[in-house]
Amino acid sequence: MTTLTYAVRDSNTMLRRNLRRMLRYPSLTLMLAALPIIFLLLFTYVFGGTIGAGLGGDRADYLVYLVPGVLVMTVAGGATGTSISVASDMTEGIVARFRTMAIARVSILTGHVVGSLIQTTIGLLIVLATALALGFRTGVGPAAWLGVAAVLLMTTFAITWLSVALGLMARSVEEASNTPMPLTLLPFLGSGFVPTGTMPGGLRQFAEYQPFTPVMEALRALLTGAPAGGHILAATAWMAGIALAGYLWARHRYNRL
Amino acid sequence: MIRVRGLRKAYGETTVLDGIDLDVPEGAVFALLGPNGAGKTTTVNILTTLVRPDAGEVLVAGADPRTDPDAVRAAIGVTGQFVAIDQLLTAEENLALMADLHHLGRRAGRARTAELIDQFDLQEAARRPAQTYSGGMRRRLDIAMGLVATPRVIFLDEPTTGLDPRARRMLWETIRGLAAGGTTVFLTTQYLEEADQLAGRIAVLHRGRIAAEGTPGELKRLVPGGHVTLTFAGDADLRTAAAALDRPVPADSLTLEVPGDGSVRSLRLLLSTLDQAGAELESLAVHTPDLDDVFLALTAQEATR
Numbered sequence: 001m002t003t004l005t006y007a008v009r010d011s012n013t014m015l016r017r018n019l020r021r022m023l024r025y026p027s028l029t030l031m032l033a034a035l036p037i038i039f040l041l042l043f044t045y046v047f048g049g050t051i052g053a054g055l056g057g058d059r060a061d062y063l064v065y066l067v068p069g070v071l072v073m074t075v076a077g078g079a080t081g082t083s084i085s086v087a088s089d090m091t092e093g094i095v096a097r098f099r100t101m102a103i104a105r106v107s108i109l110t111g112h113v114v115g116s117l118i119q120t121t122i123g124l125l126i127v128l129a130t131a132l133a134l135g136f137r138t139g140v141g142p143a144a145w146l147g148v149a150a151v152l153l154m155t156t157f158a159i160t161w162l163s164v165a166l167g168l169m170a171r172s173v174e175e176a177s178n179t180p181m182p183l184t185l186l187p188f189l190g191s192g193f194v195p196t197g198t199m200p201g202g203l204r205q206f207a208e209y210q211p212f213t214p215v216m217e218a219l220r221a222l223l224t225g226a227p228a229g230g231h232i233l234a235a236t237a238w239m240a241g242i243a244l245a246g247y248l249w250a251r252h253r254y255n256r257l
Numbered sequence: 258m259i260r261v262r263g264l265r266k267a268y269g270e271t272t273v274l275d276g277i278d279l280d281v282p283e284g285a286v287f288a289l290l291g292p293n294g295a296g297k298t299t300t301v302n303i304l305t306t307l308v309r310p311d312a313g314e315v316l317v318a319g320a321d322p323r324t325d326p327d328a329v330r331a332a333i334g335v336t337g338q339f340v341a342i343d344q345l346l347t348a349e350e351n352l353a354l355m356a357d358l359h360h361l362g363r364r365a366g367r368a369r370t371a372e373l374i375d376q377f378d379l380q381e382a383a384r385r386p387a388q389t390y391s392g393g394m395r396r397r398l399d400i401a402m403g404l405v406a407t408p409r410v411i412f413l414d415e416p417t418t419g420l421d422p423r424a425r426r427m428l429w430e431t432i433r434g435l436a437a438g439g440t441t442v443f444l445t446t447q448y449l450e451e452a453d454q455l456a457g458r459i460a461v462l463h464r465g466r467i468a469a470e471g472t473p474g475e476l477k478r479l480v481p482g483g484h485v486t487l488t489f490a491g492d493a494d495l496r497t498a499a500a501a502l503d504r505p506v507p508a509d510s511l512t513l514e515v516p517g518d519g520s521v522r523s524l525r526l527l528l529s530t531l532d533q534a535g536a537e538l539e540s541l542a543v544h545t546p547d548l549d550d551v552f553l554a555l556t557a558q559e560a561t562r
């Protein structure tokens with residue numbers, strides 16, 4: 001077998017390990033979905049009436065506005081899960097064992113990345129199902145939904161590599177659960193919950209040019225049938241950059257361990 | 258199987274290994290003995306490709322860990338100082354994971370897993386997550402995981418630290434079994450008794466240098482302090498015995514200290530000497546050298562050199 005087939009085979013083994021851990025400790029996956037659901041309920045029922053009216057609509061209209069922000073929040077929350085599992089792996093000593101074995105080194109990281117992609121996808125489906133149960137409706141067709149899936153997958157992939165790097169940087173599991181926190185708050189400082197136009201000067205500029213805003217705008221445009229091309233392009237550029245930076249950072253850090 | 262010459266490693270200003278030489282022939286059980294901070298774990302980490310040495314020549318199973326780490330990794334099994342198992346997986350799953358990573362194939366992997374579960378007495382725990390295990394069981398699984406691919410050399414870094422005496426004895430049996438099967442064993446320990454029980458050769462590591470090297474017997478001969486304490490019922494017996502053994506009579510006790518290694522043969526000789534002289538012995542105690550004696554002796558030698 002070639003080096004590449006070994007790398008794929010070892011990555012696959014590591015993925016199965018991570019999925020098994022996920023099944024044995026499902027509370028982490030559920031917890032990751034719980035936070036965005038709380039915000040979804042809070043913003044729909046507590047603030048939804050007022051904000052909806054402020055935007056020239058009602059609670060149901062605001063729910064449509066809100067969903068992209070909550071979905072991105074779910075992705076960001078998934079980063080915490082990834083960072084925690086990477087860090088706890090590093091502290092448990094099993095990685096030292098892996099490193100004394102003749103296996104493809106990158107497989108430990110790719111196993112985590114693919115595992116987290118699956119975990120976050122489950123979280124996204126739970127959040128989306130909750131939104132549908134709350135009355136979220138959109139008239140767009142399968143092509144738009146495919147676009148939504150692609151944008152979410154791309155974003156998750158990028159944020160996951162970043163959180164793998166954060167998990168490797170952490171000196172303890174506690175630290176690993178804290179460092180990705182700002183990502184969870186980032187949708188608030190963007191177009192996730194209210195349009196950026198209402199924000200004061202400096203904050204507005206930050207909100208308009210931070211990486212999550214084009215992602216949320218792209219999702220919103222796809223879900224409402226508006227032209228999404230420009231947003232998708234900007235989102236793709238951001239996420240490609242973050243994925244590459246996260247990957248290089250994680251690889252560098254991993255090789256130094 | 259393992260050959261080390263002039264191995265050096267420093268972390269910043271701190272020199273951890275200051276030029277050590279080691280030779281471990283194939284099939285041997287070798288113990289690296291030393292206190293905390295002597296450099297034992299650093300040595301193991303270098304030999305198992307985890308840490309790069311600063312200088313020196315290292316060969317493990319014919320390969321250099323610096324230039325050909327994968328060849329070394331393919332030949333070794335490692336059980337580090339800290340238990341390296343997946344706590345959320347069962348013993349079976351942990352072993353199957355190793356089998357998959359060694360590309361054993363499904364059937365061979367299953368067979369090897371079942372074999373190791375039997376060999377390491379893990380049947381009752383095979384399907385429980387490892388986080389529910391006792392310390393001894395974790396260690397056994399940990400060592401079993403290093404053996405899945407039947408390595409030619411196995412490294413055990415302080416394998417019995419933190420285990421209760423019973424678990425320690427069980428582990429010793431396991432290590433003897435491995436050695437009997439022809440595996441080369443490289444072991445580190447803080448306990449002279451452990452090295453004595455298991456190893457054919459022992460090297461004493463002290464402040465980054467090999468302070469002494471040899472068979473357990475050779476090492477003990479370096480150490481003063483092996484003696485037999487004889488206690489007598491009365492003054493007359495004490496005097497008779499002292500005369501027979503050619504020792505000075507102690508002024509204020511009924512005991513005599515006689516140098517000796519405590520072997521059955523030497524005790525028999527001692528007792529028959531006392532019998533012939535007619536000295537009635539009340540009790541005797543054998544004091545064998547322990548790690549403290551070894552270190553005191555070796556460091557004292559170093560200081561006077």
